[in-house]
Amino acid sequence: KFSNQSVGLIYSRCHSVIPPPRDNDEKEMLDRMLRVDHAGEYGANRIYAGQMAILRRSQTGPLIQEMWNQEKKHLERFNEILAENRVRPTALLPLWNIAGFVLGASTALLGKEGAMACTVAVEESITEHYNSQIRTLMEKDPERYTEFLQVIKEFRDDEMEHHDTGLEHDAESIPGYWLLKTAIQLGCKVAISVSQRI
Ligand SMILES: [Fe+2]
Numbered sequence: 001k002f003s004n005q006s007v008g009l010i011y012s013r014c015h016s017v018i019p020p021p022r023d024n025d026e027k028e029m030l031d032r033m034l035r036v037d038h039a040g041e042y043g044a045n046r047i048y049a050g051q052m053a054i055l056r057r058s059q060t061g062p063l064i065q066e067m068w069n070q071e072k073k074h075l076e077r078f079n080e081i082l083a084e085n086r087v088r089p090t091a092l093l094p095l096w097n098i099a100g101f102v103l104g105a106s107t108a109l110l111g112k113e114g115a116m117a118c119t120v121a122v123e124e125s126i127t128e129h130y131n132s133q134i135r136t137l138m139e140k141d142p143e144r145y146t147e148f149l150q151v152i153k154e155f156r157d158d159e160m161e162h163h164d165t166g167l168e169h170d171a172e173s174i175p176g177y178w179l180l181k182t183a184i185q186l187g188c189k190v191a192i193s194v195s196q197r198i
């Protein structure tokens with residue numbers, strides 16, 4: 001006999017924020033979403049790691065660390081969700097490992113403003129990406145995806161905050177801001193599109 005408490009425990013341990021897929025199409029859609037979200041959070045962690053490698057001891061260090069800590073929580077959550085649903089991460093993680101770190105470190109070498117410009121560019125891209133997922137899930141079946149939507153919305157709000165933090169800390173004052181931002185966002189678009197599939 002199970003007590004109510006242990007039934008609750010078993011339920012919460014088996015139950016993911018993702019509903020058990022009804023068919024192949026849904027399974028594929030959700031797998032793609034989880035894979036790219038996980039890749040994004042992984043890449044974000046590597047970017048902040050790169051920024052910290054350069055700016056750890058600067059005045060901006062604690063601010064970057066704070067944002068990185070939130071990215072660690074995002075990544076941990078997606079690690080769990082992928083495992084629970086037996087979704088394999090993108091095969092490109094080793095690439096995002098290096099590319100993220102190099103992007104973070106090289107923009108940080110331009111100074112605090114460079115790091116913040118990078119943050120604005122990346123976080124704006126991730127925010128837009130999460131918003132488009134939210135739109136898709138709302139159009140499909142908001143009831144069915146309530147819990148997943150909750151997770152994405154919470155993370156989206158964090159990413160928006162990171163974006164605003166970047167702007168508040170002089171991202172736009174770096175020479176060539178527009179070009180830098182545009183180039184980084186182009187890279188994000190490519191990364192998002194390939195991480196869904198590969
Ligand atoms: Fe994040």
Ligand SMILES: [Fe+2]
Pocket residue numbers: 044071123158159162
């Ligand atoms: Fe973020």
